[in-house]
Amino acid sequence: MHAPDGFIVGPIALAAGAVAVGGVAVAVPRARRQLDERAAPMAGLVAAFVFAAQMLNFPVAGGTSGHLLGGALAAILVGPYAGLLAVAIVLLVQALVFADGGLTALGVNVTTMALVTVVVAYPLFRLLVRTLPVSRASVTAAAFVSALVSVPASALAFVLLFAVGGAVDIPLGTFTAAMGGVHVLIGIGEGLITAAAVAAVVAVRPDLVYGARGLDLRAAAPLRGGEAAGAA
Amino acid sequence: MSAGFADRLYLPGGGPVHTLPPVCKLVAVLAFTVVVVATPREHLAAFGGYLVLLLAVAAVARVPPGFLARRLLIEVPFLAFALALPFFAHGERVDVLGLSLSAEGLWGAWNIVAKGTLGVLASLLLAATTRPHLILGALRSLGMPGILVQIAGLMLRYFEVIAAELDRMRIARESRGFQARHLGHARVVAQSAGALFIRAYERGERVHLAMLSRGYTGAMPPLGTDGERGGAVPWLIALSLPAAALAVAVAGWLPVR
Structure with a gap:
């Protein structure tokens, strides 16, 4: 989903860049307040984790494979602000050092893949965790749903940018349906991976899951041996 | 997942492009990409000119064309998207090899393929000639x-x-x-x-x-290249790429005699 150069016309790409810069500018002081002077090393290591987690491939069907976007996962694990910074930095480094995603499309990519995924997934996750009964299963379910929704939301944000500033005039209904449909499928994969990853962390270090702070999960279920996955 | 992943795009070398200050190269690549993106898609010759410019830089930098071609694979998902456009886009239809395709879609596909490819090539040349941490140092110089x-x-x-x-x-x-x-x-x-x-x-x-x-107080000790602004000569050399691209673009605007 890394948009290349020339996909979105200049003015809209610039506007998306301004939105992305604004989002990062909001996130920096808040991530600093949350992590105090640990901000740089913690966000840096979480960014490295997101980058590495994106390399985890899993077979989907018919020889295709999917991989994680990581926006929802990062937001649930380290909070929306540090999570947004981590994913935005991953996209920046991918564009500059790995030539993945166009330089002039960086604003588009940060907006759709970092900002939208975090802004959609984190409030949804908190809402679900608060309304569902306090248990590890609820946290897992909330992680699944919020990560699932974040992927088509990101795709729809891209469709919106494309509709306003796409280089081509295409039937919007067909395009929206196609992008939405494909990304719901991708979102199921994202949701499964995110849910299992969050469940594995909750089982071992529930204190590290930022989105589940304030929930007493230790009493909710006993730790089962196979669930830790830390054995590797 | 092999070791050395982060350095895989960097090709060690001492060529004239490698030794340019990273901040000059970063600004040059960015300016070049902006010129490419701003070029109207109908100016076919201009895109050919941009490609020639990039290949010339690659030759001077001793970056082999095969290396660039392999790394272009990163674009494949968007090429698939571009290929679908002629079938779905609005507008008048043209017949190509018996298929009824949208002219608008064909132009759109060309636009994405041409600009996307040139953008990836320019970014690849930057990454192939500049160590990753020096690119970050250049961002610091630019005020990030x-x-x-x-x-x-x-x-x-x-x-x-x-x-x-x-x-x-x-x-x-x-x-x-x-x-x-x-x-x-x-x-x-x-x-x-x-x-x-x-x-x-x-x-x-x-x-x-x-x-x-080790004494960290919230700021990292500066690297040797931090805040490097580059002299007039390196800037002139680096900016010759976007300047040449601009010349190509302007030539495309001139009426054909």
Whole structure:
């Protein structure tokens, strides 16, 4: 989903860049307040984790494979602000050092893949965790749903940018349906991976899951041996 | 997931492009890309001119064309998208090899393929001739907030370590006879991601303590190239690329005699 150069016309790409810069500018002081002077090393290591987690491939069907976007996962694990910074930095480094995603499309990519995924997934996750009964299963379910929704939301944000500033005039209904449909499928994969990853962390270090702070999960279920996955 | 991933695009060398100050190269590539993106798609010759310019830079930098061609594969998903456009887009239809295609869609596909490819090539030339941490130093020179540069720098520095942990987990899974074959196996792989997060987070805590014990107060000691502005000559050399591109673009506007 890394948009290349020339996909979105200049003015809209610039506007998306301004939105992305604004989002990062909001996130920096808040991530600093949350992590105090640990901000740089913690966000840096979480960014490295997101980058590495994106390399985890899993077979989907018919020889295709999917991989994680990581926006929802990062937001649930380290909070929306540090999570947004981590994913935005991953996209920046991918564009500059790995030539993945166009330089002039960086604003588009940060907006759709970092900002939208975090802004959609984190409030949804908190809402679900608060309304569902306090248990590890609820946290897992909330992680699944919020990560699932974040992927088509990101795709729809891209469709919106494309509709306003796409280089081509295409039937919007067909395009929206196609992008939405494909990304719901991708979102199921994202949701499964995110849910299992969050469940594995909750089982071992529930204190590290930022989105589940304030929930007493230790009493909710006993730790089962196979669930830790830390054995590797 | 092999070691050396972060440096894979960088081709060590001492050519004239390698030794240019990173900040000059970064601005030049960015300006070049802006010129390419702003060029109307109907100016076919201009895009050919841009390609010639990039290949000339590659030749001077001694970056082999095969290297660039291999790395262009990163674009493939968007090429698939572009190929679908002529079938779906609005507008008048033209017949190509018996298929009824949208002229607008064909132009759109060309627009994406041409600009996307030139953008990737320009970024590849930057990455192939500049060490990753020097690119980040260039961002610092251009005024990016220090905290973001620090996060990016620490990410680059520890990415190899984290990726190696992931690889050790894969080896551990496979030595126990596990191989991911279908979506149901994603759960096991995802649990590795959870374990990886705990390891990364705890490593972050240790890294922070190690930094503190070495006198970290919130800012990183400057690297040799931090804040480097570059002299007039390197700037002239680097900016000759976007300047030439601009000349090509303007030539495209002139009426054909």
